[in-house]
Amino acid sequence: MTGWAIAVHGGAGVDPNLPLHRQEEAKKLLTRCLYIGISALNTNLPAIDVVELVVRELETDPLFNSGRGSALTEKGTVEMEASIMEGTKRKYGAVSGVTTVKNPVSLARLVMEKSPHSYLAFSGAEDFAREQGVELADSDYFITQDNFDYRIPTPGLDSSCAAEVDNPMVMNGLPISLYAPETVGCVVVDKEGRCAAATSTGGLMNKRSGRIGDSPIIGAGTYACNLCGVSCTGEGEAILRATLAREVAAVMEYKGLRLQEAVDFVIKERLDEGKAGLIAVSSNGEVACGFNANGMFRGCATEDGFIEVGIWE
Template structure:
């Protein structure tokens, strides 16, 4: 009897297995890069018709310079943390981007800087907001993570912490650029001469934001040890008031990294990225819904964020070295490099 039952079991298994379909592993779930790096320099109404060949070449050159700094660190076996910070610092020191030296002005004609950093291995993070005299906000964000018990510091307290930790302190005038200052004056003048009622004023600012260029900078890197790091740095929004803080220093909105899923850096209309928890949502969809990086970034940016009325984009890099540029604006300054040294630099939507 036992032999009969055993024989039936073998037959059932043999014929039953013939009906089972072998589900192929999604290509994006396979390891494609041992190390990689991806960056952005902001998204918005960036149109080729408004860009001279000379200006385009300048942006392309700076994006190339920045990403190669981080890539070289990774190629030589350095950490994703160092690659992200050094890459972002190149862009912070350039007046081309709305971060560090090129930060936009507040309504009070000051520069208030925000930044955040996250380590995918430990899920530890650091962030700063409303900083006015620290040369490298991304370096300060990292220092908050490594040298304090906190995640976010703001304003004067963040500056005191930076000084105590030996970071470079500069006079606020260091962040002044004529281009950014004139941009603020144009917005103030338009608001003064064209607006008579509060409802018109609100409509004006909404339109102005939607048509803006969000020059926030960000970077995500995967090193040879499989560790992901992400960072974001910004000057915020032109003509911002009342100590406004956007998504860039908010972990889960502007920045997120998890070795089990991916790393993300955001750029765009911050209020919507905060409400959507854009960076974390992408990671969560990969973790809980088993989506690929491309599927997750498309869903969050093209569906969820767009439906809510938000504009902007992300750069993202997963644990297998897959990379994604995703944005719902006319353009995004962006670049990537894989472990074979292939460099991609783009500006416009294609």
């Protein structure tokens, strides 16, 4: 038996010009999601159920880049992706290229529990969603004007999370025109020491149709085992190269590091020039976060009463 712990995130790489009212909205949403998770953990809900519950809430609120309010592709459509993993048996489910599913994280869980597969994408994931009777919506539900306006950069602003086409950021060694952070995720360890993790995103703003990032890739954007649960956010291509989430577990196992030490190590040593962040819990009730971007929307809590919500360092 151990004390529970929970952490949530809403993306790493925060616009330094983000209006104060938007910062407050983000902190309120993270706080609300933390208390949803805390309430569930206090009723002994298993970790896997809690991460799904919390990420569903984040997907439903249009503030961050997942579910409703997802970033748009170059064609003006949404292609959402999500994954969920349970640590005791390392079971997982993932989906990519989802366009009509209100809560991709729940579809990912159905892939894990109701199919012989672990990962479904595009038309196959959509067909499976209809077979399972999950709640669907048309494009008007996912595309919100507030999020669309916010993610198109304003000329002249100094922003580390978005760039104009004539002054592009570089990702994977090549320029990209727009970068939207705000992937969401949740990690939980319950009173039984069971770890779980879930991550959901709309991906890059203006991404090429068919692009798949780190969020649905087990070991990159999401990982859970008997030691820890991890959810990542930031530059997906850098996270993929680093297998960032799995690295946290690996250095705990092979180097004997504690959770925060492991998080600090992989953020410093494994991202090369990439910018990212992550949240993590350990099976003995620790919680940790780390990032090398200029900020990360995050919140965490433990059974002993600790709670913290923040954006900047």
